[in-house]
Amino acid sequence: MLINPSENExxxxxxxxxRSLILTAFEALLTEKGFxxxxxxxxxxxxxxxxxxxxxxxxxKYALLDYFISQAFMREMEKRTLSACHYSPENxxxxxxxxxxxxxxxxxxxxxxHQQFESLAEGTIKNILFELLSYWLKQSGxxxxxxxxxxxxxxxxxxxxxxYSHSKKRPALEKFVDEALPLVAVNLGQFA
Amino acid sequence: MLINPSENExxxxxxxxxRSLILTAFEALLTEKGFxxxxxxxxxxxxxxxxxxxxxxxxxKYALLDYFISQAFMREMEKRTLSACHYSPENxxxxxxxxxxxxxxxxxxxxxxHQQFESLAEGTIKNILFELLSYWLKQSGxxxxxxxxxxxxxxxxxxxxxxYSHSKKRPALEKFVDEALPLVAVNLGQFA
DNA sequence: TCAAAAATGTTGGATAAGCAACACAGGAGA
DNA sequence: TCTCCTGTGTTGCTTATCCAACATTTTTGA
Numbered sequence: 401m402l403i404n405p406s407e408n409e410x411x412x413x414x415x416x417x418x419r420s421l422i423l424t425a426f427e428a429l430l431t432e433k434g435f436x437x438x439x440x441x442x443x444x445x446x447x448x449x450x451x452x453x454x455x456x457x458x459x460x461k462y463a464l465l466d467y468f469i470s471q472a473f474m475r476e477m478e479k480r481t482l483s484a485c486h487y488s489p490e491n492x493x494x495x496x497x498x499x500x501x502x503x504x505x506x507x508x509x510x511x512x513x514h515q516q517f518e519s520l521a522e523g524t525i526k527n528i529l530f531e532l533l534s535y536w537l538k539q540s541g542x543x544x545x546x547x548x549x550x551x552x553x554x555x556x557x558x559x560x561x562x563x564y565s566h567s568k569k570r571p572a573l574e575k576f577v578d579e580a581l582p583l584v585a586v587n588l589g590q591f592a
Numbered sequence: 593m594l595i596n597p598s599e600n601e602x603x604x605x606x607x608x609x610x611r612s613l614i615l616t617a618f619e620a621l622l623t624e625k626g627f628x629x630x631x632x633x634x635x636x637x638x639x640x641x642x643x644x645x646x647x648x649x650x651x652x653k654y655a656l657l658d659y660f661i662s663q664a665f666m667r668e669m670e671k672r673t674l675s676a677c678h679y680s681p682e683n684x685x686x687x688x689x690x691x692x693x694x695x696x697x698x699x700x701x702x703x704x705x706h707q708q709f710e711s712l713a714e715g716t717i718k719n720i721l722f723e724l725l726s727y728w729l730k731q732s733g734x735x736x737x738x739x740x741x742x743x744x745x746x747x748x749x750x751x752x753x754x755x756y757s758h759s760k761k762r763p764a765l766e767k768f769v770d771e772a773l774p775l776v777a778v779n780l781g782q783f784a
Numbered sequence: 785t786c787a788a789a790a791a792t793g794t795t796g797g798a799t800a801a802g803c804a805a806c807a808c809a810g811g812a813g814a
Numbered sequence: 815t816c817t818c819c820t821g822t823g824t825t826g827c828t829t830a831t832c833c834a835a836c837a838t839t840t841t842t843g844a
Contacts, residue, residue, distance in 0.1 A: 413640060414800050414831060417609075439821060448605060450802045455823065606801065606830050631791060642832045647793065 421447040430510045435517040469524040476502050487536040489585050496557055496577050504565040529554040542591050549591045556584050613639040622702045627709040661716040668694050679728040681777050688769050696757040721746040734783050741783045748776050
């Protein structure tokens, strides 16, 4: 529901190709040097596209990062079949697992994740989480506004994942999540 | 000399990309099914380009095969530094080795190399050989026309490679070439 | 043998990508 | 300070690609 697969398919093939070239180049550069050291020129040279073409798709490199994170995160959620779903404790558990996993991998894949990079990623991911949780809650036909509980849960989940992915010696993921799950579930369960 | 590297670089980036997409798709299809079973649609679908775009580059799939073989063969010759060169017995030996190698690999990489495929490839490769040998002979400033000796040698070399690549149990390549070399060398040596 | 389906080439008009040039902003170094 | 250099956005114009539609052939299979 968050992703519209047909939208992507009915896009002009040239647009699809260009975006994909940009994303691939950007991903490679992220593993090589920090986000702050990547210039638009770097990306366009690596992607073998014209610089003007880049600006036809993204206002600047920050928008590209946002798009990159969104794509990667949503693809991950799709893979775990969480996007077209509803609330349940099991689904919530899978979701938290997925976010922890994603964030941990993001940090290990990207060279020197710096402050700027982190906070941009955080905003993007929390937005998607908020949308997803709102969707879940609306599915269960609650009469109350979903905004508050979705916000609380989105922040809580991201906080857990951030804590997990930054821990020096990461605890066993499953155990960590099982311990944290009830705290988030109690906030959502009463609305769903 | 046979290849003009700058020509490829000053090409429109979109053209380079499209050709490369077509070649990659075609190569993959060749390993999967025989040339005769590959349609233009197959290629354009795999390459994710419009069918009309294909026809803007190649008149039909036979022209594509020609281009494909030329590219691959010339790249192979470039790699062995035979293209910008002159005649000498050692160079001739390397050349024969390269052709045998190329043809043998071509036959093992492509699914069911059929009659049509073979004769098209043969024509393309012999043309390139002819150009290369002519260039070699002209380098040595001979006064006599290079056409006859270049033709004889091109056919002889291709014949050797064809024989080699079709033999049931292929003899040791080096030994095979060393045995054949003098026969070709005697035809070229007197003109260079 | 015949009709349906699939592949081939071609066309005109729409659109994305490329290019060269520009003004501008920041940083490095003399 | 001044200049040089590199990166940023933007623009008008050109060109390659896309698309939908069409008439033909070729293949299929009933």
